[in-house]
Amino acid sequence: MARDYYEVLEVGRDASPDDVKKAYRKKALQFHPDRNQGDKEAEEKFKEVSEAYEVLASEEKRKIYDQFGHAGLRGRGYEPNFTDVGDIFSQFSDIFGFGDLFGGMGRRGGGGGRRGGRPGRDLELPLRLEFLEACEGCQKDVQITRADLCAKCNGAGLKEGMTKSTCNTCRGAGQVTQAQGFLRIRTVCPSCGGRGESVPAGAACDGCGGSGRERRTDKLTITVPPGVDTGMQLRLVGKGEVGDPGAPPGNLFVTIEVKPHEVFQREGAHTFCEVRVPYPLMVLGGEVEVATIRGKEMIKVPAGTPSGKVITLAGKGIEKVNGHGQRGDHHVQLVVEVPTKPSSDEDRLLRELAAAQGVKVNEKGGLKGWFDKLTGA
Ligand SMILES: [Zn+2]
Ligand SMILES: [Zn+2]
Numbered sequence: 001m002a003r004d005y006y007e008v009l010e011v012g013r014d015a016s017p018d019d020v021k022k023a024y025r026k027k028a029l030q031f032h033p034d035r036n037q038g039d040k041e042a043e044e045k046f047k048e049v050s051e052a053y054e055v056l057a058s059e060e061k062r063k064i065y066d067q068f069g070h071a072g073l074r075g076r077g078y079e080p081n082f083t084d085v086g087d088i089f090s091q092f093s094d095i096f097g098f099g100d101l102f103g104g105m106g107r108r109g110g111g112g113g114r115r116g117g118r119p120g121r122d123l124e125l126p127l128r129l130e131f132l133e134a135c136e137g138c139q140k141d142v143q144i145t146r147a148d149l150c151a152k153c154n155g156a157g158l159k160e161g162m163t164k165s166t167c168n169t170c171r172g173a174g175q176v177t178q179a180q181g182f183l184r185i186r187t188v189c190p191s192c193g194g195r196g197e198s199v200p201a202g203a204a205c206d207g208c209g210g211s212g213r214e215r216r217t218d219k220l221t222i223t224v225p226p227g228v229d230t231g232m233q234l235r236l237v238g239k240g241e242v243g244d245p246g247a248p249p250g251n252l253f254v255t256i257e258v259k260p261h262e263v264f265q266r267e268g269a270h271t272f273c274e275v276r277v278p279y280p281l282m283v284l285g286g287e288v289e290v291a292t293i294r295g296k297e298m299i300k301v302p303a304g305t306p307s308g309k310v311i312t313l314a315g316k317g318i319e320k321v322n323g324h325g326q327r328g329d330h331h332v333q334l335v336v337e338v339p340t341k342p343s344s345d346e347d348r349l350l351r352e353l354a355a356a357q358g359v360k361v362n363e364k365g366g367l368k369g370w371f372d373k374l375t376g377a
Pocket of ligand 2: 150151152153154155156157158205206207208209210212213
């Protein structure tokens with residue numbers, strides 16, 4: 001009945017995968033429906049060479065065929081049977097694709113007939129950081145629950161030693177063609193969801209019931225680069241949920257939130273803080289200690305510095321994200337420190353100063369005397 005596949009493609013039994021491709025390309029061109037319009041015999045030939053290629057291009061199927069012949073393929077549901085030329089075009093779209101007609105060969109998986117499938121879902125994870133952690137970068141251990149490959153069957157969905165069979169509905173193509181009036185509409189196979197394969201009864205993995213997937217909570221260490229700020233997202237490629245076979249996994253998006261700091265504020269890579277400076281130092285000049293995100297520093301205060309003056313420390317801010325080590329600036333606002341409980345020495349000197357400036361101030365103990373009268377003490 002069915003002819004020998006090697007004979008059909010006119011290749012030796014030891015033909016390399018590349019030889020098989022070349023032979024199929026040659027034959028497919030010869031019997032291509034576009035070149036043989038209305039020729040029934042050519043169409044049958046086209047189907048025959050395509051079936052031969054379907055088997056010999058798959059390492060797994062070729063092995064079975066070499067050992068057990070057509071019967072071996074049939075027993076595993078692997079024997080191709082193209083009834084529609086359109087199915088051939090969709091299955092070998094990497095060969096018959098636009099702009100690539102019989103040109104470069106696409107990569108074909110060993111499973112044969114497998115569609116691209118859906119990529120894994122992206123996940124989002126909020127991550128709250130301390131202010132200085134965000135400035136300097138850090139490593140964070142997080143727990144993440146996601147669909148992953150079943151640990152028991154490693155995603156195969158099968159008990160050990162079992163194999164999947166080609167989907168009966170689409171015969172492995174992953175797509176079915178439906179006639180609607182004179183239109184032919186191709187849709188994803190409803191039985192296998194486009195995978196082209198199905199799990200035979202009793203062969204499903206106990207761990208996942210055949211889906212090859214399970215929800216697992218894993219620990220993940222996230223490396224946060226220096227300089228991140230609230231609202232930024234880190235993308236961890238491939239750390240989302242696992243996808244369909246052959247499709248890429250999703251990504252994990254980590255959304256940063258930075259907690260406020262009691263001393264520092266920030267705007268991008270620039271930092272801000274306020275420093276209280278004693279009045280004489282503002283008037284006469286001197287040095288004052290200020291905090292930066294990387295420790296304390298002494299800065300010079302010129303004589304006659306007005307309260308509210310901002311001094312900029314270039315490059316003492318936060319490292320810019322992807323800024324190759326470049327840092328923002330640190331802005332320090334100098335504000336006159338007003339003592340709430342001056343010592344008696346300070347009190348005396350301030351009164352002398354007030355007198356020298358002709359400034360009228362409250363009398364000593366005035367407020368206290370008024371308070372004592374009020375409470376009757
Ligand atoms: Zn199917
Ligand atoms: Zn499993």
